[in-house]
Structures are given as C-alpha cells and as structure tokens.
Amino acid sequence: MHEKWKVINDQHEELFYLLQHVVSISDRRRFFDKFVEHVQFEEQFMRDIGFPDYEVHTSRHHYIIERLKSICEDKHGNFDYIESWRYHHTQVTDTHILTWLEDSNIPDTSYKP
Numbered sequence: 001m002h003e004k005w006k007v008i009n010d011q012h013e014e015l016f017y018l019l020q021h022v023v024s025i026s027d028r029r030r031f032f033d034k035f036v037e038h039v040q041f042e043e044q045f046m047r048d049i050g051f052p053d054y055e056v057h058t059s060r061h062h063y064i065i066e067r068l069k070s071i072c073e074d075k076h077g078n079f080d081y082i083e084s085w086r087y088h089h090t091q092v093t094d095t096h097i098l099t100w101l102e103d104s105n106i107p108d109t110s111y112k113p
C-alpha cells in the first residue's frame with residue numbers, strides 16, 4: 001500500500017476511536033483539531049498526486065468542518081450526524097482517491113516526503 005495512504009488510514013482509525021470517546025469539552029476540541037489536521041493532510045496528498053476531483057472533495061471537507069465547529073461549540077451538540085458523515089466519507093468518498101491513485105500508476109516515490 002502507498003505510504004501516505006497508510007498514514008491516512010491510521011488517521012481515519014484514530015478519528016473513529018476519538019469519536020467513540022467524546023465526553024468532555026476537551027475531547028470535543030481534541031477531536032476537532034485532529035479532524036482538521038487529517039483533512040489538511042489528505043488535501044495536501046490530493047494536490048501532490050493531482051487528484052482530479054480535488055475541488056469537490058475539499059468542498060465536502062469544508063462543509064463538514066463548519067458543521068463540526070458548531071456541534072463542538074454546543075456542549076449538548078450531537079455527534080450522530082458527524083459519525084454517519086465520517087462513516088460514509090471514509091468508506092466511500094475517500095476510497096475514490098485510492099482507486100484513482102491505483103489506476104493512474106503514479107510511482108510511490110513521486111510523492112514521498
């Protein structure tokens with residue numbers, strides 16, 4: 001598997017774990033920060049490989065960041081919507097990046113750090 005895709009996969013797993021354990025305000029902040037960090041990493045990766053659906057994909061990220069921000073700021077904010085979005089986005093939308101990468105035959109060395 002491509003090296004940076006492994007990082008993205010690990011970040012997805014960490015986000016899933018953190019989301020399952022959101023209790024306090026600081027948990028919310030930590031989840032939000034990790035989410036933004038992940039999205040920035042994934043967007044840089046898409047730029048590095050020249051992913052053609054970059055604009056559409058990032059607009060989905062930016063939409064959910066705004067939703068997540070308002071949920072995190074409300075101490076009674078419900079994360080159910082975020083969980084269903086996270087599941088669909090990582091299982092479907094993000095996998096389009098990997099499928100495109102594998103079909104495009106870009107050598108792994110061209111986007112290693």
Ligand SMILES: [Fe+2]
Pocket residue numbers: 012038042090094
């Ligand atoms: Fe992702």
Ligand SMILES: [Fe+2]
Pocket residue numbers: 042057061089093094
């Ligand atoms: Fe994504």
